[in-house]
Amino acid sequence: MFCTEVSNNWKTEEIEMKNIKLKSVLLPIALAISPTFLAHAAEADTQNQIDALQRRLAELESEDKKEQARKENYGVTVYGSFRPALTYSDFGNDESSTDVTDFFSRIGFKGDIKVNESITAFYQGEWDIDVEADADFGDARLGFVGLEGDFGRVALGKQWSPHYNIVAEATDIFNNRSSPFGYDEASPFRTNQMVTYSYSNGGFKLDAGLQFNGDAENSAGGDNSQANNTEQVDSGSIGVSYSFGDFYLGASYLDQQLDVDDERDFRAVAGSWKVSKDFYVAVTYQDIERTMGTNTYDQSSFDIAASYSLSKNYTFKTSYFDWDGDGQGRTFDGYNLTLENQLNDSVKVFVEYLTRDIEGGEQQKHVSVGMRYDFEGLF
8 A cells, every 4th residue: 555655656746747847848939939929910910900001092092083083074163253343433424323343253164074085075154143233143154065176176055256256355354344345335255046166276276156046135245235126146257366476366257147137247356465474465456347228337446455564463454445336326435444463363352443435425434443253163
């Protein structure tokens, strides 16, 4: 029995010794392995985080590309220009007024999309905002759609008149709604129900248009269209221009069939010169033959406008204008003086003095202090 007990004790001690030896072997191994294991675990976790971040960045990039493609293909550019003013008017007959006026505030949208590699479709809509009344949306200023490619540009709808584009845009540099002041008396700005074609190559440009069954109320410029007292206007115009360096030359022909026995033929020329980075001058002249029944009137308009940058923010503008109605309507001449302060890219304030001497009538004077806020953004 004693031998058995001794034997058991010996076996127990032997087992404990083996355990101690095993621990002494495994412990260094464990200590050696643990940092490597932990490092691998941490590395794996970091890699998972990096992979997740890269997947998210890829998703955001894909969404950004889709949004960019949407804007390029279907994005709409919304734009506008608010142009209110406070105007004092002296009509020269012991009558005067002070009113909040509006110099053609407007809001619109436009866009284009590539139809294929060589053709782009485009559209534009624009409306008056009558700031001087109830700030209501007024008449449509523009509304057209068209195609453009190597062949040129074709559009249908209410658009800027090709005649205006060629000969009047050069002198239309003022805030006033009647600018250019001589041209405005009887000439078109935007024309409805029109098909236009234009082609440009280098400095050369061809601009033509046909108006079908037009409405005189919306075809003439300024506020004188209703004075024509006509129901329909059919017109056709063609003009060419050439820009070379700091010079511009343009010529245009326009025929307006105001009524069965009322027709006007316009022959017009224009030119401009960017004398220096600060000084600009432009001229527009029109010879107009109006036939009313058996009577013919030789009318004409003349505008000369100049602009000079006084500093980075201040610009001085002036013009002289003349309209000869040849006994049909009024005849007048006058001048405009304007000082503008460009506060930033979107906002400017201005003060303007406009005088008009009417033949056989009174001298009218207007002083306006106004603000112009332009904006444009892609949505």
